[in-house]
Amino acid sequence: MVIQYKCPNCGSDMSFNSETGHLSCPSCGRQDEIETFPENNILRKFDPDEAKEYHCENCGAVILTEAETTATHCSFCGAPVLLADRLTGDLAPAKVIPFTISKDEAVAAFWKWTKNGRLTPRGFTSGDRIKKMTGMYVPFWLYDIDGTANVAALATRVRNYTRGDTIYTETDFYDVRREIDLSYLKVPADASEKMDDELMDRLEPYDYQELKDFKMPYLAGFLAEKYDYDDETLFSRVESKIVPYIDTYIGSTISGYSTVSYTNKQIQANKKNVYYTLFPVWMVYYDFDNKEHTFAMNGQTGKVVGKPPISGFKVAAWFTGIAASAFAVMKVISFAVGGVLW
Amino acid sequence: MKDFQAKWLLAFCLLVVFSGFGGLKASAAVDQRIYDNANLLSEAEIEELEAVAAEHSRKHGTDFLFWTTADEQSLYIQDAMSDFYDTWANENGQENAVLLSMNIATRDVYLAGFGTAETTLDNQRVNLVLDRIIPEMQRGDYAGAFRETVTTSSRYMEFRPGVNPENIFFKTWFQLTLALLLGGAIVGSMIYNSGGRVTTTATTYFDGNNTKVTGKLDQFRNKTVSRRKVPKKSSGGGGFGGGGMTGGGRSFSGGGRKF
Numbered sequence: 001m002v003i004q005y006k007c008p009n010c011g012s013d014m015s016f017n018s019e020t021g022h023l024s025c026p027s028c029g030r031q032d033e034i035e036t037f038p039e040n041n042i043l044r045k046f047d048p049d050e051a052k053e054y055h056c057e058n059c060g061a062v063i064l065t066e067a068e069t070t071a072t073h074c075s076f077c078g079a080p081v082l083l084a085d086r087l088t089g090d091l092a093p094a095k096v097i098p099f100t101i102s103k104d105e106a107v108a109a110f111w112k113w114t115k116n117g118r119l120t121p122r123g124f125t126s127g128d129r130i131k132k133m134t135g136m137y138v139p140f141w142l143y144d145i146d147g148t149a150n151v152a153a154l155a156t157r158v159r160n161y162t163r164g165d166t167i168y169t170e171t172d173f174y175d176v177r178r179e180i181d182l183s184y185l186k187v188p189a190d191a192s193e194k195m196d197d198e199l200m201d202r203l204e205p206y207d208y209q210e211l212k213d214f215k216m217p218y219l220a221g222f223l224a225e226k227y228d229y230d231d232e233t234l235f236s237r238v239e240s241k242i243v244p245y246i247d248t249y250i251g252s253t254i255s256g257y258s259t260v261s262y263t264n265k266q267i268q269a270n271k272k273n274v275y276y277t278l279f280p281v282w283m284v285y286y287d288f289d290n291k292e293h294t295f296a297m298n299g300q301t302g303k304v305v306g307k308p309p310i311s312g313f314k315v316a317a318w319f320t321g322i323a324a325s326a327f328a329v330m331k332v333i334s335f336a337v338g339g340v341l342w
Numbered sequence: 343m344k345d346f347q348a349k350w351l352l353a354f355c356l357l358v359v360f361s362g363f364g365g366l367k368a369s370a371a372v373d374q375r376i377y378d379n380a381n382l383l384s385e386a387e388i389e390e391l392e393a394v395a396a397e398h399s400r401k402h403g404t405d406f407l408f409w410t411t412a413d414e415q416s417l418y419i420q421d422a423m424s425d426f427y428d429t430w431a432n433e434n435g436q437e438n439a440v441l442l443s444m445n446i447a448t449r450d451v452y453l454a455g456f457g458t459a460e461t462t463l464d465n466q467r468v469n470l471v472l473d474r475i476i477p478e479m480q481r482g483d484y485a486g487a488f489r490e491t492v493t494t495s496s497r498y499m500e501f502r503p504g505v506n507p508e509n510i511f512f513k514t515w516f517q518l519t520l521a522l523l524l525g526g527a528i529v530g531s532m533i534y535n536s537g538g539r540v541t542t543t544a545t546t547y548f549d550g551n552n553t554k555v556t557g558k559l560d561q562f563r564n565k566t567v568s569r570r571k572v573p574k575k576s577s578g579g580g581g582f583g584g585g586g587m588t589g590g591g592r593s594f595s596g597g598g599r600k601f
Contacts, residue, residue, distance in 0.1 A: 119529075119536055146552075155560075165572045172565050179557030183549035204542045248544035253555050305538030315529055323525030330517040338512050339502035 001084040002054050002063070004043045005220055008032070013058065013079035015221025018099035018280075018299075023217050034217045044084065054083055068192070071137065071224035080221040091226050092276070093214040095142070097206055099135055099222065099280040099299045106133060106282040106297055113304040118318065121311040124288050131292065132285040135299060137224035137278035138200065139191040141231045143238050147182035147269035151250055155257035176260070178253050182267075184242055186211075186275070189234045191227035195281075195296075197237070202305040203298045206279060210300060214278070224278060231274040239269050372405050372434050376488075377426070380412040380446045387485040394489055398496040404438040404459045406495070408488045412447045419443060419450040419598055420586060427456065428590035437592070442491045444484070451479055453491065454585070454596035461595075462499040465584050468597040470508055471495055479601040 005014040007025035014032070017024040022031040043057055054063040061076035063083075070086040073079065087093065101109065107130065114125045157172040186208060190200035212218070246267055254260050280299025285292055288309055295306030335341050375395040376388050383391070395406040409426050416422045423443040431437060438457035444450065453471055455463035463471075471494050478487040501507040510516050585595040 117536065119532055154563075162572060166569050167572055169568045169570075170565065171567075173563040175559065175561040175563050177557065177559040178555055180555050181553060183552035184547045185549045187547045201542075202538045202540055204540075205546050242547070245544040245548065249548070249553065253558075303538065303541070307537045310533060310536065315533065318532065319525045319529045321525075322528050323521040326524045327517055327521035330511070330521065334512050334517070337502070338505045338507070338509075340500050340507075340512065 001044055002057060003082040003084045003216060004057055004079060005037065005217055006041045006043050008038060008041050013220075014217075015080045016098065016218050018102045021098060021100075023220065034215050037217060054081070056081060068194075068225045068228060069223065070226050071219035071222055073221075082216050082219055082224075084216070086226050087216060087219075087224075093139070093278050094275040095211050095277040096137070096214045096218050097208075097210050097277070097279055097300055098212060098218045100210065101280075101282065101297070101299050101302055103133060103135065103282075105302075106135075106284075106299070109302045110282075110284055110295070110297060110304060114308070117308050119310050119314050120308045121289075121314070124309055124311075129287045130284060131287050132283075134283045134285075135222040136281050136283055137219055137222055138195055138281045139225055139227040140188045140200075140277045140279050141191050141227070141234050141238075142186040142188050142275040142277050143184075143231070143235065143271050144273035145182070145184040145187060145238070145242060145269050146272040147184075147246075147267065149178070149180040149182055149246060149250055149268070150264070150266040151178045151180070151254075151262060152176070152264040153254060153260050153262045155254065155260045157256070158258040174257070176254055176257075178250065180250065180253065182246060182249070182269070184245065187238050187242055188277070188279070189238045189241070191229045191234060191276075192225055193228040194225070199296050199305055200281075201241075203279075203281065203296055203303060206298065206300050211277070219278075222280075227276065231271070231276075235271055238271075242269065243267065372399070372436060375399065375405055375407050377407070377409045377430075380410040380444075382410050382446060382484045391485060391488055391492075394492055398492050402438075402459075402462075402496060402499055404440060404457070404462075404499070405434075405436055406492045407439055407441045408491075409441060409443045410484070411443070411445050413445055414447040416445055416448060416450075419445050419448070419452045420454075420596070421589075423452050423454060424586075424588035424590075424592075427454070427594075428588050428592065431456070431590070431592065440491075440495050442488055444479070449601055450598055451476075451487075451601055452596060452598035453495075454594040455495075456592055456594045459495075459499070459595070460585070460593060461503045463495050464503065464595045465597055466506060467495070467498045468595060470498070470506075472597055472599050476599055476601055 005023055006012070007014050007028060007030055009030045010025065010028045012025050012027040014023040014025045017031070020031055022033060023037060024031050054065065055061065056063055056074035056077060056079060058074065058079050059077040061074060063072065063081060064075050065072055065083065069083065071082045074081055110130070114120065117125065153176045155174045155176045157174070159170045161168050188204060190197060282297040282299050284295040284297060286295060293306065293308065295304055297304045331341060376383070376391050378388060391408065399405045407430070409423070411422060413422065422445070423441065426443065427439070427441055431439070438459055440459045440463055441454045441456065443452045451472070453468045455468065471491055474494055475487040475490050478490060498507040582598050584597060585593070587593045
């Protein structure tokens with residue numbers, strides 16, 4: 001089934017506008033609330049053999065998609081289309097964070113980011129090198145995690161004091177135990193095979209205030225994909241993500257000691273709720289030095305991540321500059337304190 | 343008018359001449375700084391040490407003296423040293439001096455700073471110098487020990503009074519290493535963070551309402567006590583001294599050792 005949103009005024013294909021948060025018509029400028037968009041104007045077309053092919057309702061062209069695409073444009077007429085059967089049933093997302101950064105803002109934010117790169121080659125920050133910029137809803141699983149931690153540790157408190165000409169070191173040993181109920185909410189893990197996990201992790205955090213119940217119109221005009229990994233498969237990844245957080249918390253509950261050494265640590269984490277969620281990401285494909293560099297931008301907060309090219313010259317210059325000035329400062333201090341330069 | 347100018351010119355010339363003398367007096371007045379009463383040094387060594395001592399004496403306006411004796415009766419080297427120095431100072435009209443004394447019979451060595459050297463070569467610095475020369479003394483290289491005393495004291499005396507000249511923060515190699523490490527660390531973290539840094543923390547997804555400690559135990563188990571002696575502040579190796587006053591009323595900084 002293919003879904004297109006037709007403008008109630010002029011019949012053009014509408015797409016989601018990240019500035020207003022409404023469906024907007026590119027022809028007449030009409031804006032419609034997503035919640036109240038008239039049913040009549042939602043064009044649903046059911047293909048008998050749709051498992052194989054989707055057809056654009058405007059021009060009849062075959063919509064070319066990859067197997068995991070759920071929202072795209074008709075490659076012939078450019079109309080935003082949603083592939084509904086990839087967004088329903090088991091594949092229906094529960095939540096979505098809509099784009100709040102428009103394409104123009106994303107371009108501007110990306111330029112600003114390249115200018116801040118202190119180690120990038122000079123040519124990198126100038127010139128129009130953005131090859132492609134794609135707004136994409138990336139599938140994530142959000143986990144509400146419930147758990148318990150049982151910890152046993154041997155802790156010491158050390159005290160030094162002097163009586164006469166003897167220094168006493170007094171070490172008190174304590175048995176420490178903690179039983180902890182743990183709860184973490186909406187820890188994300190990216191469920192798309194295509195996306196680099198590390199890149200996606202660094203895009204976090206998203207602002208969950210803007211987390212909305214999923215409605216298909218949010219996807220109109222963007223690319224979207226369905227998950228490749230289900231929530232069971234990804235749970236171990238989320239677990240390994242929160243274990244350091246849990247360790248930090250456990251450490252914070254054992255305070256007032258000089259040393260703490262754990263003798264036993266049992267952490268049990270269970271998933272309580274799982275939400276299939278789409279997060280907004282701008283993918284930026286950037287040509288530099290005959291190579292394509294890929295960057296990702298958080299479509300909600302504007303945070304940019306990715307591997308920029310590093311200029312060896314600038315690295316050397318920064319290193320020399322910092323080392324030389326640190327050396328000079330130390331010399332000045334040693335002259336001020338000691339009265340001697342060498 | 344001409345007379346007047348000539349008079350002033352004469353006065354000015356005299357002033358220059360005398361001030362020149364004044365500046366040179368500190369070193370010009372003294373022509374012997376090595377008093378080798380125990381005959382431990384050769385003629386050539388004495389000549390060379392005189393030259394070294396003269397050079398550094400000019401630099402600091404402080405005479406570097408070396409006095410050796412072989413007196414088995416002497417109980418305290420400070421006393422003998424004080425007497426020697428009073429005599430020397432009165433004869434030469436000098437009050438600023440660094441004096442290395444040794445009694446080869448009792449195997450005592452004492453280093454003292456008089457006048458301005460009492461502050462520029464204080465007890466702490468005296469001990470640092472002694473640390474360096476004791477091995478040479480034990481080897482019997484007395485000329486080397488004095489040369490070392492002169493060069494090291496001279497170097498120490500350039501530092502502001504009170505600071506420890508052997509402090510690692512004054513070492514160029516240390517400053518250089520620190521600067522390189524700092525540069526490496528900062529540039530390293532810049533490279534590491536160039537791709538965007540992780541801004542999630544332990545509290546990002548933390549649910550404070552439902553995370554809590556349900557069981558808690560902090561039970562005292564046992565106690566151990568270890569003892570050790572307060573380390574001695576004065577330098578090791580049978581050190582003695584720490585400055586004092588000569589019979590002639592000259593106060594000095596100093597320190598001595600057996601070798």
